Amino acid sequence: MFTSIKYVLTENLQNIHRIRSIAKYEILADMRDSKLGVFWNFANPVIQVLTYWFVFGYVFNRKDVGEIPYLVWMLGGMVVWFFVSPCITDGCNAVFRKVDVITKMKFPVSILPMTVVLEKLFDHVCLMIILVVVFAAQGFYPSWHWLGLVYYLLCTIIFSVSLSLTTSVLNMLARDTRKLILACMRMLLYLTPILWNIEKVGYGLVSKIISCNPIYYLVQGYRDCFFYHRGFLAYSWSMAWFWGFTAVLFFFGSYMMYKFKTRFIDLI
Numbered sequence: 001m002f003t004s005i006k007y008v009l010t011e012n013l014q015n016i017h018r019i020r021s022i023a024k025y026e027i028l029a030d031m032r033d034s035k036l037g038v039f040w041n042f043a044n045p046v047i048q049v050l051t052y053w054f055v056f057g058y059v060f061n062r063k064d065v066g067e068i069p070y071l072v073w074m075l076g077g078m079v080v081w082f083f084v085s086p087c088i089t090d091g092c093n094a095v096f097r098k099v100d101v102i103t104k105m106k107f108p109v110s111i112l113p114m115t116v117v118l119e120k121l122f123d124h125v126c127l128m129i130i131l132v133v134v135f136a137a138q139g140f141y142p143s144w145h146w147l148g149l150v151y152y153l154l155c156t157i158i159f160s161v162s163l164s165l166t167t168s169v170l171n172m173l174a175r176d177t178r179k180l181i182l183a184c185m186r187m188l189l190y191l192t193p194i195l196w197n198i199e200k201v202g203y204g205l206v207s208k209i210i211s212c213n214p215i216y217y218l219v220q221g222y223r224d225c226f227f228y229h230r231g232f233l234a235y236s237w238s239m240a241w242f243w244g245f246t247a248v249l250f251f252f253g254s255y256m257m258y259k260f261k262t263r264f265i266d267l268i
Contacts, residue, residue: 004258005251008165011108019111023118041126045082049075052195065197068227072138076226077194077219079131083124084156084215085185091116091164092171092181110257113164117157124153135226145229152221159214159246165253169260192216208237217242 012019053071065073094112101107132142171177189195192215201207210216217238224230232239 004254007258007261008110008254011110012114015108015111018108019115019118022111022115023122026115026119027122041123042130045078045123045127046130048082049078052078069138072135072140073223073227074195075131075134076223079124079127080152080156080215080218080222081189081192081194082127083120084160084218085189086123087117087120087156087160088163088167089178089182089185090120091160092167092178094164095168096171096175096178109261110165110254113161113168116164117160121157140226146225148225148232149222151232152218152225155221155242155246156218158250159218159242162246162250162253165257166249169253169256172260188213188215192219194219211238212241212245214242214245 053074064070091113094116095102095109098107098109098112102109135141167177167181191210192213193210198207198210198216201210217235220235220238221232224234
């Protein structure tokens, strides 16, 4: 187990420049395929946010959450979802989409999940710029509490990479893995309190189960930095579960990546 962890960590640290280069190439490749280029990195999340706001905020007439306008509150959670969701779905396909490279040369396969996350980080930064403008227009200005976003961003990256290490290998073993992941992510969007307030289900067993969702820990962490300013310890239960679950994912993902590192060509 520790051999596999050392293998993954060493391979990623030794190929930091390669990870950055691949992520940069993928970003620029997407821009070259479009005449408007980087415009779509801003336009896509804006269109999706406005769609969710129209359906849930206008049609279903969702009320403000406390003193926070619903659109602002929703955006505080959606900014996490728009980052972690493509990291997970594309991370699942990280190895398979690079089969042409893997079959032609000796390649550090374990770095591929990290390249996907770094690529999606660019989109996350674009959405954060939009978020700051919207928040400022609503009277929510950046403060020192926003520094906690660095911690929660790191949590999101580690969680996404850990999960992708496992799913990218499983997707090579069975192509149905990605379809299952896509279906689960559609379901999680509505089961995770992003578009609705968790207080609606009370503070009983259902709330406890929901708090075990690692994505919800990231969502409530971002919102805490933006609005509530309660601090990390206010979410101690979710924090313990999140890091425990992420550690298990990373250990298992590293084991899977190490075990099949020489067999990916045979799995194609």
